[in-house]
Amino acid sequence: MRQELDAILPEKPLILTSHDAYGMWVNSAALAAVGIDNLTPDPLGGRILRDHDGVPTGVLLDTAMGLLGKLMPAHDPAYLRRAMLAPQERLHSVGITSWQDAMVGHTDLGQDPLPVYEALIRDGFLTARVAAALWWDRDRGVDQIDELVHCRTLADSVPGTSAETAKIMQDGMIENQTAAMLAPCSLPSSIDRGPSMIDPAALTAATIRLDALGFNIHFHAVGDRAVRECLDAVESARKANGSSSGRH
DSSP: OHHHHHHHOSSSOOEEEOTTSSEEEEOHHHHHHTTOOTTOOOOTTEEEEEOTTSOEEEEEEEGGGGGGGGGSOOOOHHHHHHHHHHHHHHHHHTTOOEEEEEEESOBTTBOOSHHHHHHHHHTTOOOSEEEEEEEOOTTTGGGGHHHHHHHHHHHHTSTTEEEEEEEEEOOOOTTTTOSOOSSOOSSTTOOSOOOOSSOHHHHHHHHHHHHHTTOEEEEEOOSHHHHHHHHHHHHHHHHHHOOOOOOO
């Protein structure tokens, strides 16, 4: 598949992101620029699709997209501002005045939108109510909680915005074979049950802490094993913290 993009642009990296942000299609120059070859292992929670000879095809799924991170250009503030205002105008035109942004923070998929929200609020251009779901970095664990509390405090100080939710990715997607399943997916060439992006014990510890601090937790859990792990974590939080108004 990379050959099709090579025919269009052979000398420079070319990266196309899927509409759902769970996959990328790249050319050979992009793979070479970040050193992806036959020997590159799949990252936890992601897949580098390969042909029968083990050569990367140019399709990267889920967390494997993060391997291209250093090639992704940083958008200038004016571009990001337009990218916020255009959908706001469209949503308002059909009567929608509020939304949740489910990925606020530093991720492999793009820039943190929080500074853009802050600028729009400061300049009086954010006319919608926005609920931010703060991204949980699975590599940092509970050490990041103080930062999430700080972001929540800042958001709650501005009328029309809130950051009462933490977003935790526990697995990927069934069609990418990265969902955490109790049994292998019934898909051609399915080889395993998919990874848990966060160890269940660490997930439980994070859930208990976040719940105790009053955060709602937005779990991405697609596979049945991931769903079970998240429900077990919430059950542990209820036992540790008692009843709560949290909407996990």
